[in-house]
Amino acid sequence: MSPALEVTGLGVRYRRTWALRDCSLSVPAGRVAALVGPNGAGKTTLMHVAVGLLRPSRGTVRVAGAAAFVAQDKPLYESFTVAEMLAFGRRMNTRWDGAAAAVRLAGLGIPPERKVSALSGGQQAQVAVTLALASRPDLLVLDEPLANLDPLARHDVIRVIMAEVADRELTVLLSSHVVSDLEETCDWLIVLNGGGLQVSGDVEELLDGHHVLTGPDGASAAGARVVGASRTGRQVSMLVRGALPLDPRWQARRPGLEELVMGYLRSPGSSALPGLTGVGA
Numbered sequence: 001m002s003p004a005l006e007v008t009g010l011g012v013r014y015r016r017t018w019a020l021r022d023c024s025l026s027v028p029a030g031r032v033a034a035l036v037g038p039n040g041a042g043k044t045t046l047m048h049v050a051v052g053l054l055r056p057s058r059g060t061v062r063v064a065g066a067a068a069f070v071a072q073d074k075p076l077y078e079s080f081t082v083a084e085m086l087a088f089g090r091r092m093n094t095r096w097d098g099a100a101a102a103v104r105l106a107g108l109g110i111p112p113e114r115k116v117s118a119l120s121g122g123q124q125a126q127v128a129v130t131l132a133l134a135s136r137p138d139l140l141v142l143d144e145p146l147a148n149l150d151p152l153a154r155h156d157v158i159r160v161i162m163a164e165v166a167d168r169e170l171t172v173l174l175s176s177h178v179v180s181d182l183e184e185t186c187d188w189l190i191v192l193n194g195g196g197l198q199v200s201g202d203v204e205e206l207l208d209g210h211h212v213l214t215g216p217d218g219a220s221a222a223g224a225r226v227v228g229a230s231r232t233g234r235q236v237s238m239l240v241r242g243a244l245p246l247d248p249r250w251q252a253r254r255p256g257l258e259e260l261v262m263g264y265l266r267s268p269g270s271s272a273l274p275g276l277t278g279v280g281a
């Protein structure tokens with residue numbers, strides 16, 4: 001099956017700053033991909049290129065079908081009512097499912113005559129996601145849609161998106177700084193760091209392919225590809241990729257998603273990308 005999103009040798013430069021350098025990745029159709037990375041990693045830039053808001057300085061980006069985007073800040077026109085936003089969406093989109101959007105907003109208790117500026121942050125996020133889904137995209141790109149939402153509203157927004165993913169082959173690219181929000185939702189992981197791609201792959205395969213090791217100071221890591229290590233007193237903890245080290249003093253377990261992400265973010269020189277081998281690769 002062809003990928004929903006394919007990025008090859010992507011570089012994006014803002015004047016003298018390269019926001020993204022030599023990124024190549026592909027996300028299979030029907031996946032919910034988490035895009036994580038520290039501030040300034042290039043997440044928004046990648047999303048803008050994916051939806052055609054920004055042109056690559058180098059390389060190519062290919063989306064199979066139509067993309068919809070929910071921006072990080074102010075995704076809606078504040079002076080519009082909800083009904084006006086829906087009418088605007090209908091005019092701007094060739095394939096538009098206004099009926100489903102109206103049903104969803106009614107289910108959420110959001111009145112059509114209410115001005116966007118009078119909605120809570122959670123309601124605004126719900127309206128923005130509903131409008132994006134009404135355009136029947138093949139790829140839905142969401143830049144931190146859960147920021148500033150309370151836990152209940154976060155759960156509701158995720159539930160709406162996941163229902164749509166289950167209904168049809170929608171692919172989602174979702175950025176967030178809160179990895180725990182992504183744990184139950186995402187089955188693909190992309191980690192960007194300082195404009196470079198560190199990780200892109202199936203979440204289960206990545207978790208199966210890594211171990212968290214704990215052992216005494218002085219235990220040998222020979223035979224393992226170390227992503228990163230930390231020390232607490234005389235205890236050493238390491239994230240390794242692939243085979244375990246030979247030294248029997250290590251205790252190994254499968255990492256959680258957050259441990260995996262943090263392990264890579266703390267070691268910007270490490271990467272887990274298809275086709276790369278060697279220490280830290």
Ligand SMILES: Nc1ncnc2c1ncn2[C@@H]1O[C@H](COP(=O)(O)OP(=O)(O)OP(=O)(O)O)[C@@H](O)[C@H]1O
Pocket residue numbers: 014015017018019037038039040041042043044045046
């Ligand atoms: N319009 C712009 N002009 C110049 N530099 C920019 C512009 N937009 C982004 N950058 C720079 O590009 C880099 C990547 O920014 P980007 O917004 O893509 O990161 P991000 O991962 O989305 O960050 P955050 O998590 O803070 O939202 C940063 O160094 C940023 O300062």
